Amino acid sequence: DTAVSQTPKYLVTQMGNDKSIKCEQNLGHDTMYWYKQDSKKFLKIMFSYNNKELIINETVPNRFSPKSPDKAHLNLHINSLELGDSAVYFCASSPRRSSGVLQETQYFGPGTRLLVL
């Protein structure tokens, strides 16, 4: 009964390919996020999605697109993968976002380790 789950755990692919990472949360949370953690362990938010409101970090290339079929799922699609996309991608969720800012605990998935060759 994992709270936030991601698949796959590991993803190795060639440059130029298109891939997806899936995320599901069974906590009933309203807001979901995608983070990228690079080799230096810097964690950067990519997207947050709340009641159909998508907030995008302006530094994220448009090759990355989140897709939410319902409140419990937020998938990440990546087109034309590049070497620099290699990183660990974390999905997270929180109960809600109050007054436009994050006041709640975020629960993280186990991460997807992406390696682009």
Place this chain on the structure above:
Amino acid sequence: QQPVQSPQAVILREGEDAVINCSSSKALYSVHWYRQKHGEAPVFLMILLKGGEQKGHEKISASFNEKKQQSSLYLTASQLSYSGTYFCGTSKTGPGNQFYFGTGTSLTVIP
């Protein structure tokens, strides 16, 4: 926009104390603290919302200064299980609300 943490890394012996600082040039709406063990996901520790707030228990606690530009995490009588990378995080108000993690502090506790 990204909070700066200090120190970058610290090595402690079991039982020693440590302080991790998180600083910003602008007032923060809130401060969140997370710990990430190697190969695992970040795990929530605590949130501070008010200037002057102190929170936590005797072993791990945090403070948020009055101007809300600095937070400190206090680890007392460290245990081996405290090892990991500690991140502070903060929200930004206004258009394009975002959440920023700090630069991280690697803490290693040795026997």
